[in-house]
Amino acid sequence: EVQLVESGGGLIQPGGSLRLSCAASGFTVSSNYMTWVRQAPGKGLQWVSVIYRGGSTYYADSIKGRFTISRDNSRNTLYLQMNSLRAEDTAVYYCARGGRGDLWRGSFPYWGQGTLVTVSS
Amino acid sequence: SYVLTQPPSVSVAPGQTAIITCGGIKIGSKTVHWYQQKPGQAPVLVVCDDSDRPSGIPERFSGSNSGNTATLTISRVEAGDEADYFCQVWDNSSDQGVFGGGTKLTVL
Numbered sequence: 001e002v003q004l005v006e007s008g009g010g011l012i013q014p015g016g017s018l019r020l021s022c023a024a025s026g027f028t029v030s031s032n033y034m035t036w037v038r039q040a041p042g043k044g045l046q047w048v049s050v051i052y053r054g055g056s057t058y059y060a061d062s063i064k065g066r067f068t069i070s071r072d073n074s075r076n077t078l079y080l081q082m083n084s085l086r087a088e089d090t091a092v093y094y095c096a097r098g099g100r101g102d103l104w105r106g107s108f109p110y111w112g113q114g115t116l117v118t119v120s121s
Numbered sequence: 122s123y124v125l126t127q128p129p130s131v132s133v134a135p136g137q138t139a140i141i142t143c144g145g146i147k148i149g150s151k152t153v154h155w156y157q158q159k160p161g162q163a164p165v166l167v168v169c170d171d172s173d174r175p176s177g178i179p180e181r182f183s184g185s186n187s188g189n190t191a192t193l194t195i196s197r198v199e200a201g202d203e204a205d206y207f208c209q210v211w212d213n214s215s216d217q218g219v220f221g222g223g224t225k226l227t228v229l
Contacts, residue, residue: 094164106210109166111165113163
């Protein structure tokens with residue numbers, strides 16, 4: 001069974017750093033397209049970042065240069081390092097896994113439960 | 122960056138058909154996915170690759186995509202379908218995901 005469990009969220013002051021983790025089970029992180037999506041309170045979904053199977057990484061313009069996506073194959077875990085945090089980064093952060101393997105066309109059928117990041121002084 | 126436009130809300134009576142649109146320039150040339158999200162829960166993929174249904178999703182959920190509009194159709198709407206629905210595409214030109222603003226489906 002595919003499972004994704006996020007952790008690492010919490011209250012952080014503006015300008016601070018936080019690292020989110022997404023522990024995966026039931027599949028291999030490095031063999032899949034993995035992404036982070038966030039949702040500000042009462043708002044819609046916003047795509048944040050992706051790491052491809054081959055290791056290429058891409059980011060939303062709003063967080064480029066501040067956030068870094070990575071994975072630890074030995075721990076089968078996805079990460080999101082967030083630096084220079086701003087109030088507008090406050091959101092629930094979800095990790096998700098792409099579907100359909102080699103036939104992936106951008107969908108994410110598997111999601112974690114999310115972890116809340118609050119940026120406030 | 123690519124923009125997807127959804128109506129903020131759609132209302133429908135039980136048993137009727139709900140149609141939720143997702144507009145984007147030449148969206149018909151892209152692959153559209155749809156997610157259902159209920160309060161306090163993670164999104165659930167209900168339609169992928171324009172019109173496919175993931176395992177476990179009722180046949181009442183269907184999708185189409187052509188021209189500048191993609192559509193999620195929910196037939197024989199039930200109270201349990203009340204949720205927010207988001208369309209999504211992958212922009213291959215920028216390697217970025219894009220979500221629509223979401224549509225709140227209210228079952229009257």
